[in-house]
Amino acid sequence: MLSFPNLLSHVALAVAYASATSASPVLPDTVVKYSTHATREVGEGVSVESFYPPGIYKTFDDGADVFTGGTATIQQAAIAFIQSEVGVDADNIQITTTSDSDVHKVAYARQKLNNIPVANAVAHVAFNNASRVVAFGSSFIRSAKVASPEPSVEIENAIKTAEGTMKGTHEDSFPCPALEYWIQKDGSAALSHVFQVRNQTAGTWYEAFVDAHSGELVSVTDFVAHATYRVLPIWKQYPTEGFEVLVDPHDKIASPRGWHDAGLTRTLGNNAISFRDSMGNTAPQSADNLTFVYDYDFGVPPDYGNSANLHFAEVNAFYIVNTLHDITYRYGFTENSYNFQDDNFGRGGDLGADRVMVSVQDSNGSNNANFATPPDGQNPLMRLFPFIVYNVSQPQRDPAIENDLIVHEFGHGVSNRLTGGGSGRCLQTLEARSLGEGWSDALAEWTEQKSADIKDYFLEEWLGNYPGRWRTYPYSTSTATNPLMYSSGTTVQQEEHYIGEIWANMLHNVYAALVGEHGFSDTALTNPDENEGNVVYMHLFIDSLSIQPCNPTFVAARDAWIQADVNRYSGANKCLFWKAFASRGLGTNAQDFKDDFSVPTGC
Numbered sequence: 001m002l003s004f005p006n007l008l009s010h011v012a013l014a015v016a017y018a019s020a021t022s023a024s025p026v027l028p029d030t031v032v033k034y035s036t037h038a039t040r041e042v043g044e045g046v047s048v049e050s051f052y053p054p055g056i057y058k059t060f061d062d063g064a065d066v067f068t069g070g071t072a073t074i075q076q077a078a079i080a081f082i083q084s085e086v087g088v089d090a091d092n093i094q095i096t097t098t099s100d101s102d103v104h105k106v107a108y109a110r111q112k113l114n115n116i117p118v119a120n121a122v123a124h125v126a127f128n129n130a131s132r133v134v135a136f137g138s139s140f141i142r143s144a145k146v147a148s149p150e151p152s153v154e155i156e157n158a159i160k161t162a163e164g165t166m167k168g169t170h171e172d173s174f175p176c177p178a179l180e181y182w183i184q185k186d187g188s189a190a191l192s193h194v195f196q197v198r199n200q201t202a203g204t205w206y207e208a209f210v211d212a213h214s215g216e217l218v219s220v221t222d223f224v225a226h227a228t229y230r231v232l233p234i235w236k237q238y239p240t241e242g243f244e245v246l247v248d249p250h251d252k253i254a255s256p257r258g259w260h261d262a263g264l265t266r267t268l269g270n271n272a273i274s275f276r277d278s279m280g281n282t283a284p285q286s287a288d289n290l291t292f293v294y295d296y297d298f299g300v301p302p303d304y305g306n307s308a309n310l311h312f313a314e315v316n317a318f319y320i321v322n323t324l325h326d327i328t329y330r331y332g333f334t335e336n337s338y339n340f341q342d343d344n345f346g347r348g349g350d351l352g353a354d355r356v357m358v359s360v361q362d363s364n365g366s367n368n369a370n371f372a373t374p375p376d377g378q379n380p381l382m383r384l385f386p387f388i389v390y391n392v393s394q395p396q397r398d399p400a401i402e403n404d405l406i407v408h409e410f411g412h413g414v415s416n417r418l419t420g421g422g423s424g425r426c427l428q429t430l431e432a433r434s435l436g437e438g439w440s441d442a443l444a445e446w447t448e449q450k451s452a453d454i455k456d457y458f459l460e461e462w463l464g465n466y467p468g469r470w471r472t473y474p475y476s477t478s479t480a481t482n483p484l485m486y487s488s489g490t491t492v493q494q495e496e497h498y499i500g501e502i503w504a505n506m507l508h509n510v511y512a513a514l515v516g517e518h519g520f521s522d523t524a525l526t527n528p529d530e531n532e533g534n535v536v537y538m539h540l541f542i543d544s545l546s547i548q549p550c551n552p553t554f555v556a557a558r559d560a561w562i563q564a565d566v567n568r569y570s571g572a573n574k575c576l577f578w579k580a581f582a583s584r585g586l587g588t589n590a591q592d593f594k595d596d597f598s599v600p601t602g603c
């Protein structure tokens, strides 16, 4: 029981406010659509415009008192206050919920008509710790026309209609359908059957309001939150290419609940969590609707302190890792093949609890990045260290804003989980680890090639501060630009990144041949169902990893690639692949890093 002191002077104040604003008038002609309407596409070509009556909102500084004639519960006090403000009978005010914190308590209410709740006529009263009203909001209405409270359309028929229109189903596990009024923009109150409709494949989850007299859909509630991020889009390599604001970049099939689970409003979700050093240091949303729009100041270098740019970096890393989850998911790195997710939605055989942890501006190192891939069911960890003093002319730079590096690191997770069925043990030999570096570079290149006009590809120029800092040659079909052959494996430095360049360059040649033959799809990042060269390439990239042996050699990786083409495309590209591999010395008789340029007979 709260105690609400009876202070008449403040009641007078409250009443004065009430007469000034009264209840929200029914539909002024000047209704601003922006704040009162929501238009949503539900199902194919069906658009529903929902109306929300205009509201009033007032705050009271140190607080206004409520006259209740004595002590009262928060519910009673709220009803008394709403009554005094909007002139609605206490019988027509229903308290729905209350909440409290250390500094305030809030009661939430809705209006009733004919003893039936009105879904879109709501109010709330907030009290401070001295039980004085500090805020009041209301969209209560005085409706002119109230439909009969007895439905004339059966609930079963309403559900059937909505399921067809909204392309989803009402499931038994949902709350039972209810009857509520919905205020429409002409001021009338439509009696509605209210129930949920969902489609897990399409990633939709709605609440439908179907007119219980006309059978029409009068409104929908969309439970899927929209999210906004300011980032370097995945198709851009370097921050110098320009940041952009992206709305809802998630793939609805790969991430049916979006990238933030319900209630999580930080860089934390089912596929990834990005933070600085400890899991508690995630980036918060910058506005209360899953907006993550932060500025990046190039004048402030990344450091081990609380950098001004930290949240931007966390958001970009979160966005890239989630995007890669979604892209690789569509091409086959799913719950059935040991991908990285906290919850698998019951969709496949592997273990959950292994979303990617991304440590940004990690304080335990410098000038590097890495990715650890433990077995299925354990979280992988990507660590991005600041690039700092390396060379007097090296500016300090943050790898979390250079996409090719993040893609490269995530690529290690993909190749390590797919090879050998999720054990994390199958890219361990020098040769296999080198192939791993190659796949990672190749994945980065694939996300950034933009057209059928294939560019030579250089990695990490911005972080390195000049081309060729981290890789010896650009990846190229020209042997003058990139002379690496299979046999270079014995002449380059015996280290996985150097040997890996040979494989990445072979894959560049495979990619160029495929795009030359089948063209380029602009939508390959989100649509795996086309037949252009870059789409075919990513299918075989993912397919081949799962069917190659543990600790593969160059020869085995080539054979797995060509077999993957048989499995998916009946070997349509067999000779094209042999020619591409053979052009770099990995022909039919290649063995032990001795070049062979031959191709099978018939090619």
Ligand SMILES: *[C@@H]1O[C@H](CO)[C@@H](O)[C@H](O)[C@H]1NC(C)=O
Residues within 6 Å of the ligand: 103, 129, 130
């Ligand atoms: C109420 O909140 C105010 C402002 O935060 C604080 O100064 C005061 O101590 C609180 N009073 C009680 C009784 O908690």
Ligand SMILES: *[C@@H]1O[C@H](CO)[C@@H](O)[C@H](O)[C@H]1NC(C)=O
Residues within 6 Å of the ligand: 166, 167, 168, 169, 199, 200, 201, 202
């Ligand atoms: C759910 O969505 C998918 C993909 O958009 C569609 O193919 C399917 O027919 C939908 N299910 C229902 C019940 O409408």
Ligand SMILES: *[C@@H]1O[C@H](CO)[C@@H](O)[C@H](O)[C@H]1NC(C)=O
Residues within 6 Å of the ligand: 277, 278, 359, 362, 363, 364
């Ligand atoms: C960095 O090192 C400290 C102490 O050595 C450790 O507590 C912390 O967990 C490390 N951070 C990461 C991301 O490993």
Ligand SMILES: *[C@@H]1O[C@H](CO)[C@@H](O)[C@H](O)[C@H]1NC(C)=O
Residues within 6 Å of the ligand: 226, 227, 228, 247, 287, 288, 289, 291
């Ligand atoms: C989120 O809120 C911000 C600030 O109020 C606003 O500018 C933005 O349009 C909103 N975004 C969406 C998707 O509603």
Ligand SMILES: *[C@@H]1O[C@H](CO)[C@@H](O)[C@H](O)[C@H]1NC(C)=O
Residues within 6 Å of the ligand: 391, 392, 393, 394, 465, 466
């Ligand atoms: C230092 O950086 C400059 C240009 O940024 C480059 O020309 C030079 O080779 C670098 N030196 C070393 C030792 O990396």
Ligand SMILES: [Zn+2]
Residues within 6 Å of the ligand: 408, 409, 412, 437, 440
């Ligand atoms: Zn690597």
